[in-house]
Amino acid sequence: MRDRTHPAWIAFLVHRVSGLLLALFLPLHFWALGQAIAGEAALEGFLRWADNPVLKAAETGLVVLLAAHLAGGLRVLALEFLGWRAAQKSLAAASAGVALAAGLLFLLNVV
Amino acid sequence: MTASDRRRAQAEPGAGGVNRMPGRASGQVMWVVQRLTAMILAVAVTVHLVTIILAVRGGLSAAEIIGRTGGNAAWLGFYAVFALAAGLHGAIGLRGIAAEWLGWRGRGLDALWLALGLLTAGFGIRAALGLYAA
Numbered sequence: 001m002r003d004r005t006h007p008a009w010i011a012f013l014v015h016r017v018s019g020l021l022l023a024l025f026l027p028l029h030f031w032a033l034g035q036a037i038a039g040e041a042a043l044e045g046f047l048r049w050a051d052n053p054v055l056k057a058a059e060t061g062l063v064v065l066l067a068a069h070l071a072g073g074l075r076v077l078a079l080e081f082l083g084w085r086a087a088q089k090s091l092a093a094a095s096a097g098v099a100l101a102a103g104l105l106f107l108l109n110v111v
Numbered sequence: 112m113t114a115s116d117r118r119r120a121q122a123e124p125g126a127g128g129v130n131r132m133p134g135r136a137s138g139q140v141m142w143v144v145q146r147l148t149a150m151i152l153a154v155a156v157t158v159h160l161v162t163i164i165l166a167v168r169g170g171l172s173a174a175e176i177i178g179r180t181g182g183n184a185a186w187l188g189f190y191a192v193f194a195l196a197a198g199l200h201g202a203i204g205l206r207g208i209a210a211e212w213l214g215w216r217g218r219g220l221d222a223l224w225l226a227l228g229l230l231t232a233g234f235g236i237r238a239a240l241g242l243y244a245a
Contacts, residue, residue: 020208023201030194030234037241044173051170063163070156073149080146102160110167 011092015072018065025062060107067102071095137221141203148200155193180242187243194235202228 003009036046050059075091078084084091166175180186206224209215 016208019201019204023205026197026201027231027234030198030231030238033238034234034241037238037245039245040173040177043176043245047171047173063160066156067160070153070160074153077146077149077153102164105164106167109164 007089007092011072011075011095014068014095015076018069018072022062022065022069056110059110060103063106064099064103068095068099071098137218141206141221141224144199145203145207148196148203151192151196152200155189155196158189159193177242177245181245182243184243187239190239190242191236194239195232198230198232198235199225199228201231 032046037043072095075095078091079088180190202224205227206215206221209220209224
């Protein structure tokens with residue numbers, strides 16, 4: 001249990017949970033977009049429907065999940081293919097920073 | 112897994128990662144596809160996040176999105192490759208989690224995960240074609 005406070009374990013957990021949620025969201029995202037994009041008027045109607053604080057909050061969450069999974073994935077690739085094991089903690093911290101920065105940037109622009 | 116599979120798994124150096132499933136050829140292929148799609152997605156998701164953050168400035172509009180993607184073969188190609196990589200990557204990720212948490216393993220299930228990934232990608236490519244044609 002001691003290992004579960006280690007940054008590498010937390011990074012693994014964040015990568016696993018964000019990946020799971022994104023993989024479940026992806027088919028819905030693609031299907032809904034495919035339905036909505038039936039010309040400019042239909043897409044505009046979909047965008048106006050999505051234009052509310054609840055969905056913007058959900059979208060911000062998705063942006064953070066996507067950025068966290070991207071940064072965490074780069075960390076995994078760096079470990080596996082470049083052998084950057086000495087930089088474990090720094091990579092985990094950088095991943096968290098990228099995810100938070102992306103979420104904040106989205107939020108600042110969308111509100 | 113047969114006895115010979117188990118013997119091969121034990122003899123195989125490097126096998127035994129979460130997604131690799133020791134000694135199973137389809138597991139090895141899945142692992143390679145997962146890493147290759149990850150490398151594509153590293154670029155595609157970065158482009159996607161930057162596009163999202165820039166596009167939402169001043170509010171999203173259909174005219175703005177279609178103005179960028181309509182009739183643009185480069186964006187169509189980008190989104191088609193992105194959708195294929197994301198569909199496969201997500202399904203293979205779910206396969207690994209299902210194997211680890213639920214014990215769902217086997218060649219038949221691998222084929223189902225692959226089909227699910229391709230189906231998801233198909234929905235994404237349909238959306239990309241809609242943006243191109245709009």
